[in-house]
Amino acid sequence: MSQLSLVFFTVLAQSAVGLFVTLGLVEMLAKPNEKVMTRSFMAVFVLLGLGAVASITHLGQPFRMFNVLLGLEHFSALSLEIVALSLFGGAGVTYTAMRLFGIAPGLQKLVLPVAMVLGVVLILAISRVYTLATVTSWNSNWTPFQFLMTAAVVGPIAAAALLRFQSVNLSGLALTDKALGMAVLMTMTIALVGYVGYLFWLGQLPVAVNPMAMLSYGQILTVVRLVLLVGGVLMFAVSAMRGGNSGYPAAISFVVVLASEFMGRAFFYDIYLSAGSGM
Amino acid sequence: MAQMGFYVDTSKCTGCKTCQLSCKDKNDLPVGMNWRRVYEYSGGDWVQHEDGTFSNDVFAYYVSISCNHCAQPACTKACPTGAMHKREEDGLVVVDNTVCVGCRYCEMACPYGAPQFNPVKKVMSKCDGCYERVATGQQPVCVESCPLRALEFGPIDELRARYGNRADIAPLPDPTLTNPSVIIGTSRNSRLSGDKEGKIENPQEVGL
Ligand code: SF4
Numbered sequence: 001m002s003q004l005s006l007v008f009f010t011v012l013a014q015s016a017v018g019l020f021v022t023l024g025l026v027e028m029l030a031k032p033n034e035k036v037m038t039r040s041f042m043a044v045f046v047l048l049g050l051g052a053v054a055s056i057t058h059l060g061q062p063f064r065m066f067n068v069l070l071g072l073e074h075f076s077a078l079s080l081e082i083v084a085l086s087l088f089g090g091a092g093v094t095y096t097a098m099r100l101f102g103i104a105p106g107l108q109k110l111v112l113p114v115a116m117v118l119g120v121v122l123i124l125a126i127s128r129v130y131t132l133a134t135v136t137s138w139n140s141n142w143t144p145f146q147f148l149m150t151a152a153v154v155g156p157i158a159a160a161a162l163l164r165f166q167s168v169n170l171s172g173l174a175l176t177d178k179a180l181g182m183a184v185l186m187t188m189t190i191a192l193v194g195y196v197g198y199l200f201w202l203g204q205l206p207v208a209v210n211p212m213a214m215l216s217y218g219q220i221l222t223v224v225r226l227v228l229l230v231g232g233v234l235m236f237a238v239s240a241m242r243g244g245n246s247g248y249p250a251a252i253s254f255v256v257v258l259a260s261e262f263m264g265r266a267f268f269y270d271i272y273l274s275a276g277s278g279m
Numbered sequence: 280m281a282q283m284g285f286y287v288d289t290s291k292c293t294g295c296k297t298c299q300l301s302c303k304d305k306n307d308l309p310v311g312m313n314w315r316r317v318y319e320y321s322g323g324d325w326v327q328h329e330d331g332t333f334s335n336d337v338f339a340y341y342v343s344i345s346c347n348h349c350a351q352p353a354c355t356k357a358c359p360t361g362a363m364h365k366r367e368e369d370g371l372v373v374v375d376n377t378v379c380v381g382c383r384y385c386e387m388a389c390p391y392g393a394p395q396f397n398p399v400k401k402v403m404s405k406c407d408g409c410y411e412r413v414a415t416g417q418q419p420v421c422v423e424s425c426p427l428r429a430l431e432f433g434p435i436d437e438l439r440a441r442y443g444n445r446a447d448i449a450p451l452p453d454p455t456l457t458n459p460s461v462i463i464g465t466s467r468n469s470r471l472s473g474d475k476e477g478k479i480e481n482p483q484e485v486g487l
Pocket residue numbers: 345346347348349352353354355372388389390391392393394405457459
């Protein structure tokens with residue numbers, strides 16, 4: 001648990017992107033109630049804001065935080081991550097503000113997909129920070145995969161929870177809710193299969209210590225994480241398939257799945273194995 | 280001035296750690312922070328022969344490592360502020376602690392454990408090759424203090440002409456990752472990078 005602020009930052013930022021992209025898809029495909037959607041879009045920036053605060057607590061010298069742009073000169077992955085964060089945040093806030101104040105509805109249709117793409121760019125930029133040639137246990141496509149999956153699993157559940165709590169005046173919710181249930185079942189399956197692949201990959205790394213044996217709590221953490229992930233997703237998906245529309249199962253699912261993602265990420269950071277760990 | 284670097288002769292080093300301590304003393308480093316670290320690397324086992332007798336094949340050696348002022352430093356590439364920079368005049372890699380934000384990303388990236396976070400100043404710190412001493416014609420303090428004369432410092436080209444170009448010695452990582460300005464003089468027991476028979480015996484001391 002050495003990098004808690006980074007655990008919170010990365011998971012929250014990725015969840016915010018997942019929520020934004022899911023809401024964007026709902027907006028494009030289901031054309032639901034406007035006010036409800038606007039309020040839901042605003043929630044994205046609560047998640048993103050919390051993530052940003054967590055990232056600043058990671059710095060030894062938070063008051064110098066704007067120095068991180070100086071590294072753009074040599075394309076530091078961390079500087080680029082901050083730029084990507086600002087671009088996604090900027091585009092997302094612009095879009096939400098345009099909705100809120102009813103500015104240029106035609107233009108909104110353009111800003112939304114741009115912001116969604118910038119969200120995905122942000123996740124890839126975060127994963128570039130951690131795919132370092134000198135860190136054996138991070139330097140693979142499993143890193144972007146896991147980061148994308150956090151967004152893909154948390155996003156639909158968070159969106160469903162937000163929409164359900166406001167469902168009194170949300171037309172066409174039932175269909176959207178079922179679609180979100182289906183979507184998260186699919187992304188969870190991909191995430192699970194991938195996670196097993198990732199653990200196998202870790203186990204066969206040509207290093208002197210078994211990464212799984214590095215942490216006394218590594219196995220139990222992994223098991224609990226997977227149980228929470230599956231349990232959380234199923235709770236929401238089952239209620240969606242049954243046509244339930246209470247916000248609570250979705251909200252609890254959201255909390256459980258988020259916790260599972262935090263655990264997965266803590267494991268990711270703790271499994272840091274430098275190419276120079278004497279291996 | 281050319282790229283400066285170190286030569287570390289593991290056949291001479293006895294693991295006395297005078298280099299580590301003289302550096303600690305000169306730079307007033309707190310407990311737990313060692314800009315120069317002496318890795319104790321050892322391994323081996325009992326081997327049974329056909330006639331039923333046993334002998335052992337144990338081995339041990341020491342590798343004294345600071346920052347290697349790499350030609351392709353992973354730390355400066357990662358650093359988001361440019362605080363971690365390579366000096367043009369001598370190729371020494373130095374952190375400007377008026378710019379550093381203390382994100383510790385350089386620490387993650389360096390495979391030699393060179394950048395270390397100063398918990399009091401809340402910025403990164405590391406071996407600066409004693410560039411102030413070097414500018415006045417002196418040697419880095421570690422080199423001058425080594426009682427076995429196992430360390431040398433100078434233009435890396437000159438050192439390479441004299442000692443060759445080996446740095447792929449366990450427990451150091453594959454040198455192609457950062458192209459370090461260090462040469463390791465081998466000993467009878469030396470193992471290559473990636474070796475799985477030995478292990479670092481003082482992981483806590485070297486900050487693993
Ligand atoms: S040894 Fe580490 S800190 Fe020193 S230059 Fe190389 S990568 Fe940077």
